[in-house]
Amino acid sequence: MSSTSEAAFLAPPTGKPVGQSVAMHRLLRKLYPIGRSITGEGVRQTLRMLEQYLPAGLQVQEVPSGTPVLDWVVPPEWNIRQAYVRDTQGRHVIDFANHNLHVVGYSQPVAGWFTRAELEEHLHSLPEQPDLIPYRTSYYGASWGFCLAHRQREQLQDEVYEVCIDATHDPAGSLTYGQLLLPGSSEEEVLISCHLCHPSLANDNISGLVVATALANWLADRPRRYSYRFLFVPATIGAITWLAQHQETAVPCVRHGLVLSLLGGPGQFTYKASEAGAAEVDRAVALALRDLHEPHELRLFSPYGYDERQYCSPGFRLPVGCLTRTPFGEFPEYHTSADNPDFVTQQQLTGSLRLLRRVCRVLEQNQTYQNLSPYGEPQLGRRGLYKTVGGGLDGQQWQMVLLWVLNQSDGRHSLLDIAERSGLPFQLLHKAAVALRATQLLA
Template sequence: MGDIVDSLDFRSASFSKTSNALYALATRLFPICRSITGEGFRASLEILKAEYETRGGGGVSPFQIHALASGSKVFDWTIPPEWSVKDAYIITPQNEKICDFKKHNLHLLNYSTPINTELDFEELDKHLYSLKELPNAIPYVTSYYKRRWGFCLTHHQRLKLSKGKYRVFIDSKHDEKGVLNYADLVIPSTTGLKDEILISTYLCHPSMANNELSGPCVAIFLAKWLHTLNTRKYNYRFVFVPETIGSIAYLSKHLKHLQKRVRAGFVLSCVGDEKNYSLIHSPKANTLSDKVAFHTLKNKKNFKEFSFLYRGSDERQYCSALVNLPVVCVCRTRFGDFKEYHTSLDDLSLITPKGLGGALEAMEEMILNLENNATYKSAVFCEPNLGKRGLYPTLNLRNQPPQISTFLALCDGENDVLDIAQMMNLQGYELENIIKDLLKYNLIKRIKL
């Protein structure tokens, strides 16, 4: 597939520039009020589309934005009405405006119904949400599938509220004739192989950086990088959806194709911090996705692996019993394991250019390991004479056997490149040149992709 190691060396040389560009994209997306439907979600997709199209190349963009009508059935679910909001706030008895949606969009319970009334504090308090354990954080609370209204505020702020009359105002709308949007793009194989690698991420949370924006930003830059490769064994399908309902909707439209074509898949979530690298396995932890993700991440900083029991993002849908796609979830710090999760504290200070860039390079390594992976079998009995082919030292200095000899010794037709790399304590893509040399002299033959 071209020169694998060189492609990573290029990325390393431009790491700072790319990392800063990743962070700049997150900064641009951060203020937008998003939900599982609505204009904020569409606007965010358009920004991602424009970022991908800076790759050049012209022609019709493969980044396609789709719509499903509200009320559509998607398996056991129904696409909800499209939600929009113009303004929301509370006026206290002291005539102070609090929980101002225009100052911070997390102040409004996501998918709130409209209201314009006065009520006593005791009644208002039933519609307020705060976190005692994080008194300075505004929680992120949603009610997508049951009509209600509410406001979110810091617990410190809540404790200061007094009895009296409050005015509550929410200018929102639930459009039964609206749509749910999602996007996908497919970067084609250059070899004619029909198998696909799935990369899925979500884009529905408002004003949260690590939980929300890190996945789409890393995914779109990964797509741009894949576009630069001279050869690609696999097709690469990128999916940008609202979490849960979006992946269910996407599966309802593409299930048979995905079950037939997807060889490995990755959900990207919370990949913007610098603390950990995390892998949430598929249910049986025995897919190619599990294997390549573990192989790539195992030596990363503070690597942690979790069973499927600790699932939390769209791997829940892709790995559900009747879908059963080979999908794992990749994070830096796993969702729910950082205190800022689903609160206003998950802001742009929680992610860093270095954290985003590290996640991107880890995914690039994962892709290159997949591209270089195959199963080979030695084509000659005993050790071949590597020296006469210039592949082995002709002067015996009692050195350790070179890597090419070790690789060849392990090519038994059962071990794939990832297996052999694991035994040699290397990354699979680091064996690319050895494989090329052995194939050049017909010393190994590929028996399985």
Template structure:
């Protein structure tokens, strides 16, 4: 299936993070698929309270009791809470447990604890052992030897840009900061990479940009360095993750809702699968749409994923169980198909401008556009509801040719498939009854108080 699974596994095999040496290898591998422009942000950079963290490494992460080594946090990549500070000392069991993070319902899993990456001022430390290990600990004294290092590094952000006839751009984004994780991470990245390879072979009206970066932090600093005029070229976007495990396909709307990007995703998803949910802004398991929609940017962003509950989006969420084995390739393929459909819709959502007055005899062989309604003299089988909808559309369609109603408007009003309606409308253009023009996506300019025109 477009080799999405193979690429997902290869990306998962590379150690990545917010600031991590492995990010160089990660983007080299992605660069084999798509040419990338890399942006680098040094540790310590600040913006609106956000801080690019230092590069963090674990040298030793041991827990002892009676001089016996009970736990080595370096064995598993998630064995130590991310961005933990060093600690040496002796603790009783009650105090030690305050620094052990585990999930009782997944007794053998290691948790991905990442809060301190985004809050480096908290100076915390901890281990992420399996809950079964935590339960096995007996009262008494424990010795902890946790040695970590912090040194200046770089956070990497990458984008791939496909220019279209227009500079106005639609953005797709996925994250790269969850080490070795497949569903909440690299399966979505792989889907978008394969999708952009397909997109690059099209003759597009809009420009398209794929952005791959650590969630929140990457987007915050990436947009910080945009000029106001660059921000204005972004029409809309989508953040995608958690695509490959069981659950409804979920579309969370833009902040305002009812933007063209909202309507396009709703229409295509509803046509693609019956297992879907449409939610409001941030009612899903959210992500970087909050950055894009922030005041001063206000770029309409939808968020797509599959999740079961907010507390447990999928089995193995934020643990080492989130690996390639839990991914279902057919579910990734379904998102690929949805992305294709959304772009085909946006690139073909035309307005109609009539070149005639009065009622046209559509059944005349000169036009041959008439859709037969049920006629008992010709058929004993009554038309179904779908055919009746087409009959109503046919009787109304010529009133939609004033240049103010798009194909998507018509499809939504009559509860019909966009592409079927678009094909029908094309017949009128082919008979020179109408001219058609693309309904260009527009957005309301953001209200800015601090964004400079140039950096």
């Protein structure tokens, strides 16, 4: 149950140490080819691979198809063996074996000959991005379809095609998700949630999976005030299933939460606030972005997006925001075959991890202190906290930090409050709080 070392993450399974950014990108490349959906073997394979890199035992849950979860029902498990469109010469003009975006997710099985006109009704392509395969799903409608590059589609000339989708929707199957709990000294939890249902899309959301994995390794090696719960769940139905199963247990413990996605692609950070809008996690992320001088955009909550929709629904109202770089739908590679491992850089992954570490530090270190010498300023000089040359300005910033912490520590202002009001870096304020506590000036 104890955490493995960070090194384990950095270079499993060979043991040869590599840099963290290299390691994250390698894991991303390994996860990329797996054909995932909201249920099925691809999800299990993904979780087994993540488990190798995680610092503690990943708890994998299988929830039977047909299980009622909140307002939903767990769908039949979908698996696909092969799928193709074959022309009259027997050539596979579209083949799932070439790219797992070629089949619309959750397609019904089909086998037979179709006229080109009939087939066309089941094809999806992007006329304005004619070289890219789009990503499409149809989880809750009984349909089938193929996705392909528009140029490829234009070359379909035959009158008839043989179509095969060899897929199963097993009502006796299950939905699979993984969760990892890193216990802290408190039962209060920080929830980190990533969706793992997208096949062969690197930024959306393998980037989230690998950054979360790296964050878990970093946290595992440190003392933790909070417990950290990492969720690797299929989007929507996975979050809903987890909420349904933990409504009485983990849900009431969640104090802060983040949905992670799109963390390896281009663009500055975009943080979408929780429904509350100024929850501690919202402020911690904004502060970490400010202190790291990261260009970024802060957006208000809206009920569309990733699984923060579920966590922030009115029955739960968990303080969960969503951190991405360029948000979904706002970059041309989104939900296409161009969202491949080359689209994700080591640098962006590493920058995302750095930001998340900073956010966790703020959450861990944010406390409300009490100045034990609140009448006037205490004499910092005789405690060795302060330069004593009254007329000069040396050491002025450090004095400022100490003075801000002392002045605002009236039991009503947290370090986060002080960081916002003073404009001073959170880490400096925390350092000052530690120094002041060591001299019995703060409790």
